[in-house]
Amino acid sequence: MSFLTPLLTVALLTSLPATSQGGSSVIEGVVTQAGTGEPIPGTRIILYGSGPARETRTDERGRFAIAGVSQGHYNVSAQREGYLGAGIDGKFQLSVSAPVNVDERQPIAPVTLTLAMGGVISGRVLDPAGRPLPNTNVEVLTPNSRERRTSGTNDRGEFRFAGLAPGQYVVAASQPTRPNASVRDTYVRTYYPGTIESSRAVPVTVTFGSEVPGIDFTMQTSIVVSVSGRVIFDLPDVQFPYTARLQPTLLLHSFDPDPFNTEATRNAVRAVDTSNGQFEIRGVRPGPHELVISVPGGGSAYIGRKRINASSQDLKDVTIVVRPGVDVPVHVVAPTGSNITAVRNVELRIKDSPRPIGIAGATAGTESFSIQHVPAGEYDVSVTMAPGTSVADIQQAGRSVLKEGIVVGEEPSEPLRLILDSAKPK
Amino acid sequence: MGTLSQFVMFILVAAQAVPLDTSSITGIVSRSGTAEPLDLAVVSLIPAGGAAAPPSVETDSTGRFSFRNVPPGRYAISVRREGYFGPLRHGASAPLVTRQITLTGQQSIPDLQFNMFPGASVSGRIFDERGVPVPGAQVYALRITYDRGRRFLSPIPRRADERGEYRLFSLPPGQYYIRADVAPGGVATGSDGMSRTTYFPNAADLDTAQPVVLTAGAERTALDIGLRATAAATIKGKVINNLSDYKNQSVGFTLLPHDPHILMDNSPSPAGRKFNPETGDFELFGVKPGSYELVATANTSRGVVGEGHVPVEVGGGDVNGITVAISPSVDVKLRLVMESGAAIDTRKLELFLEQRERGTLRLRPSQGLDSNGVVTFSNVPPSMWSPMILGPYPDAYVSDVRQRGKSVFNDGLFRVEGEPESVDLIIQPKGPAIDGIVRGAARSGIETARVVLVPQPPRRKNVLLYQVTNPDAAGHFRFTGVAPGQYKIFAWESVPTNAWENAEFMAPFEGFGRPVSIAGGDVANSTVDLIGENQR
Numbered sequence: 023m024s025f026l027t028p029l030l031t032v033a034l035l036t037s038l039p040a041t042s043q044g045g046s047s048v049i050e051g052v053v054t055q056a057g058t059g060e061p062i063p064g065t066r067i068i069l070y071g072s073g074p075a076r077e078t079r080t081d082e083r084g085r086f087a088i089a090g091v092s093q094g095h096y097n098v099s100a101q102r103e104g105y106l107g108a109g110i111d112g113k114f115q116l117s118v119s120a121p122v123n124v125d126e127r128q129p130i131a132p133v134t135l136t137l138a139m140g141g142v143i144s145g146r147v148l149d150p151a152g153r154p155l156p157n158t159n160v161e162v163l164t165p166n167s168r169e170r171r172t173s174g175t176n177d178r179g180e181f182r183f184a185g186l187a188p189g190q191y192v193v194a195a196s197q198p199t200r201p202n203a204s205v206r207d208t209y210v211r212t213y214y215p216g217t218i219e220s221s222r223a224v225p226v227t228v229t230f231g232s233e234v235p236g237i238d239f240t241m242q243t244s245i246v247v248s249v250s251g252r253v254i255f256d257l258p259d260v261q262f263p264y265t266a267r268l269q270p271t272l273l274l275h276s277f278d279p280d281p282f283n284t285e286a287t288r289n290a291v292r293a294v295d296t297s298n299g300q301f302e303i304r305g306v307r308p309g310p311h312e313l314v315i316s317v318p319g320g321g322s323a324y325i326g327r328k329r330i331n332a333s334s335q336d337l338k339d340v341t342i343v344v345r346p347g348v349d350v351p352v353h354v355v356a357p358t359g360s361n362i363t364a365v366r367n368v369e370l371r372i373k374d375s376p377r378p379i380g381i382a383g384a385t386a387g388t389e390s391f392s393i394q395h396v397p398a399g400e401y402d403v404s405v406t407m408a409p410g411t412s413v414a415d416i417q418q419a420g421r422s423v424l425k426e427g428i429v430v431g432e433e434p435s436e437p438l439r440l441i442l443d444s445a446k447p448k
Numbered sequence: 449m450g451t452l453s454q455f456v457m458f459i460l461v462a463a464q465a466v467p468l469d470t471s472s473i474t475g476i477v478s479r480s481g482t483a484e485p486l487d488l489a490v491v492s493l494i495p496a497g498g499a500a501a502p503p504s505v506e507t508d509s510t511g512r513f514s515f516r517n518v519p520p521g522r523y524a525i526s527v528r529r530e531g532y533f534g535p536l537r538h539g540a541s542a543p544l545v546t547r548q549i550t551l552t553g554q555q556s557i558p559d560l561q562f563n564m565f566p567g568a569s570v571s572g573r574i575f576d577e578r579g580v581p582v583p584g585a586q587v588y589a590l591r592i593t594y595d596r597g598r599r600f601l602s603p604i605p606r607r608a609d610e611r612g613e614y615r616l617f618s619l620p621p622g623q624y625y626i627r628a629d630v631a632p633g634g635v636a637t638g639s640d641g642m643s644r645t646t647y648f649p650n651a652a653d654l655d656t657a658q659p660v661v662l663t664a665g666a667e668r669t670a671l672d673i674g675l676r677a678t679a680a681a682t683i684k685g686k687v688i689n690n691l692s693d694y695k696n697q698s699v700g701f702t703l704l705p706h707d708p709h710i711l712m713d714n715s716p717s718p719a720g721r722k723f724n725p726e727t728g729d730f731e732l733f734g735v736k737p738g739s740y741e742l743v744a745t746a747n748t749s750r751g752v753v754g755e756g757h758v759p760v761e762v763g764g765g766d767v768n769g770i771t772v773a774i775s776p777s778v779d780v781k782l783r784l785v786m787e788s789g790a791a792i793d794t795r796k797l798e799l800f801l802e803q804r805e806r807g808t809l810r811l812r813p814s815q816g817l818d819s820n821g822v823v824t825f826s827n828v829p830p831s832m833w834s835p836m837i838l839g840p841y842p843d844a845y846v847s848d849v850r851q852r853g854k855s856v857f858n859d860g861l862f863r864v865e866g867e868p869e870s871v872d873l874i875i876q877p878k879g880p881a882i883d884g885i886v887r888g889a890a891r892s893g894i895e896t897a898r899v900v901l902v903p904q905p906p907r908r909k910n911v912l913l914y915q916v917t918n919p920d921a922a923g924h925f926r927f928t929g930v931a932p933g934q935y936k937i938f939a940w941e942s943v944p945t946n947a948w949e950n951a952e953f954m955a956p957f958e959g960f961g962r963p964v965s966i967a968g969g970d971v972a973n974s975t976v977d978l979i980g981e982n983q984r
Contacts, residue, residue: 077635104610177617
């Protein structure tokens with residue numbers, strides 16, 4: 023770099039507490055800010071090479087030096103909270119790195135690494151009386167959910183997100199679930215500038231190096247109701263009182279079309295009384311939901327499902343019957359050139375839901391297996407594959423079910439044929 | 449005929465008696481001092497004897513709560529509110545306030561008042577030795593706690609932001625040390641031979657650190673810490689793990705100060721480490737000079753499956769060639785021996801093992817009492833252990849602990865070292881009692897003082913012999929089921945829990961203890977002077 027004159031380099035070598043080990047070469051450099059060229063102090067520098075990695079941090083003038091480096095090929099990486107490395111495919115990295123070749127007979131050119139200062143969004147979450155709300159979960163999300171960061175407010179209701187890639191962010195706040203809430207009007211997920219409808223959220227635009235302070239908003243309240251009833255086990259090996267070590271898990275899954283609602287599914291921890299199967303979930307927002315209970319047993323887990331529609335009144339006497347369900351056999355068809363171990367797992371997901379719940383998985387590497395204990399209902403079939411591999415089709419009784427999904431009834435299910443793509447992985 | 453209808457009438461009345469007999473309770477939770485009402489406080493109504501899921505309600509925006517249709521009985525009402533605490537008592541602030549209440553029926557208890565104290569906050573910036581802010585620095589607020597006779601610093605962690613600024617909040621009032629380290633991640637911390645652990649304001653160790661006293665609601669700002677780089681050593685060695693299945697184990701390392709009187713910083717060690725599970729070779733970086741006990745613990749999903757200990761002296765330079773042999777966890781059988789046909793229902797007893805001196809494990813039995821009065825603990829790692837027993841028998845006491853036929857009652861501890869052990873616990877159904885009175889400033893609130901029965905040397909380590917109680921409003925107290933022997937009784941207006949097991953804490957108070965000798969009679973009497981809040 024032009025401003026790193028030989029004179030400066032000498033000063034740098036004598037003033038910095040250079041870490042030393044082994045060889046006699048020195049790798050030195052500077053970290054600057056993209057665009058402005060300003061030095062970035064406090065940047066973590068890590069030298070990767072043949073030996074153990076070494077670390078140092080830049081000084082107040084953004085400079086660093088690592089002494090005692092022996093001959094070889096190295097990579098110098100720079101990383102600092104609040105800063106981003108250059109983007110690859112439009113995605114910014116958390117660090118930036120450069121290769122350095124150390125040859126003891128030749129001087130090493132100083133390394134310049136450039137980081138961009140990410141955007142900052144900061145603000146406060148308040149209660150309707152204007153007081154700060156501590157320990158509130160705050161999220162910033164991009165519309166495609168590629169970027170999602172979470173944080174909590176402090177005792178002054180403040181939150182701060184630094185190092186954001188340029189873009190538009192929706193800011194959402196939610197209070198932790200309070201199992202003892204007795205008031206029906208309670209805090210619900212709220213979007214900046216203070217709405218419970220994500221369609222009315224005003225996104226915040228950040229650019230490199232910009233801070234958008236003052237994103238203050240008030241938590242909104244809404245009617246919430248209680249959903250209660252009973253779980254009934256119609257099972258060969260499990261009954262109430264339930265004494266097994268592994269507890270049943272009850273999920274409340276909202277059919278909430280809000281793409282920003284990352285809390286549409288929540289775990290109703292210990293909602294089920296293991297002595298008699300009674301359950302109560304408080305704080306449920308009106309709307310369509312599905313209750314899904316998973317009960318350890320029968321070699322894996324039994325699943326019970328119940329669709330409910332909560333109005334503005336408490337919903338009582340809901341019964342969820344858990345039956346053994348049926349097994350859905352899966353056969354993997356692996357044409358030449360495909361790899362059967364690429365199948366990570368196969369899931370059945372509750373249909374008509376933007377954020378479905380997996381019902382069962384399966385192990386990789388076997389040609390035939392079963393998804394066990396599937397309760398009657400309609401499902402989408404979803405397959406997770408190893409990177410670079412894909413599924414050509416999923417068929418049942420000779421028909422593709424990739425788009426339409428499958429219907430599971432009381433009768434044994436026709437097997438699923440999972441046909442792998444023979445295209446070679448990249 | 450008449451008799452029958454009367455009988456029917458009686459049944460009807462009896463059936464209705466429950467709702468007719470119920471009471472209602474209302475109350476208000478507010479901030480101490482300002483009387484500002486506190487909403488969203490969780491109020492629980494706990495019947496005497498406890499309940500798995502007691503009825504709980506939240507206070508509304510005026511701080512009010514109510515319970516209706518409460519059957520007669522004794523209850524504890526407990527109140528919790530995020531960011532708020534009970535009064536500072538015994539050197540600690542509980543995260544809740546409780547109050548006892550007895551309902552005889554058809555009562556209406558109005559306006560029960562609960563006051564809570566706001567937590568405190570500290571904030572500042574972390575700089576490195578050149579004055580550059582440290583983004584993402586790891587910061588801890590540490591407060592002194594006592595556990596198993598040792599003084600610990602219990603950490604409350606927080607990360608600094610990208611500007612090196614930190615803020616720790618909702619801290620219970622009390623005395624703290626603030627500690628900072630460089631940001632975690634990256635190369636193993638300390639692998640450059642330096643430690644950067646620094647205590648506020650700029651101290652490399654606790655001896656020169658400055659404690660910070662936080663009162664309720666205090667907001668201390670600009671508590672900046674300049675990290676110091678101090679010389680540190682690397683400990684290199686090998687773990688010899690003869691356990692089967694060692695490839696599925698993770699091995700953890702802990703360095704404990706060898707001297708149990710040294711205040712132990714219980715926050716995660718910033719020292720970097722390397723471990724090769726294939727060869728057992730390990731390196732621990734960034735260790736400050738001192739005498740340590742190195743503990744290597746092998747863990748699986750089943751728990752601690754083995755442990756090894758070795759003393760390590762760290763002076764100026766690196767320490768090489770340390771070998772830690774991991775011994776397997778074993779079964780320990782604890783046999784209850786009841787003397788002279790005691791009427792004790794062993795099913796009501798709760799037994800557990802507590803690790804002493806080198807660790808903080810508490811183990812519950814894997815198998816309950818069998819017909820021979822034996823409980824089995826599995827996976828007990830090698831260490832010193834003390835048997836603990838709880839039950840609804842206030843007059844009963846443990847008169848001896850025997851390991852392989854030999855009494856270990858002086859310390860109440862037994863050693864497990866890779867071999868299955870069988871330990872006898874001799875239980876006497878009825879021991880002597882001590883009746884006493886706390887003498888001192890007859891101020892109100894003496895009920896919250898703590899009276900502690902402390903065994904005299906050589907039995908100071910035997911935790912089975914300690915007893916703690918509160919005096920009544922007149923200052924009377926009673927200890928029951930006291931094993932014969934020599935004791936001292938102390939009465940503190942305020943004392944951190946379990947601090948009385950710590951020799952260093954006790955040293956300045958020894959003169960205040962009232963000696964008492966229990967030979968085996970029925971009741972001994974004692975008078976104890978109250979040790980005031982600021983007395984030493």
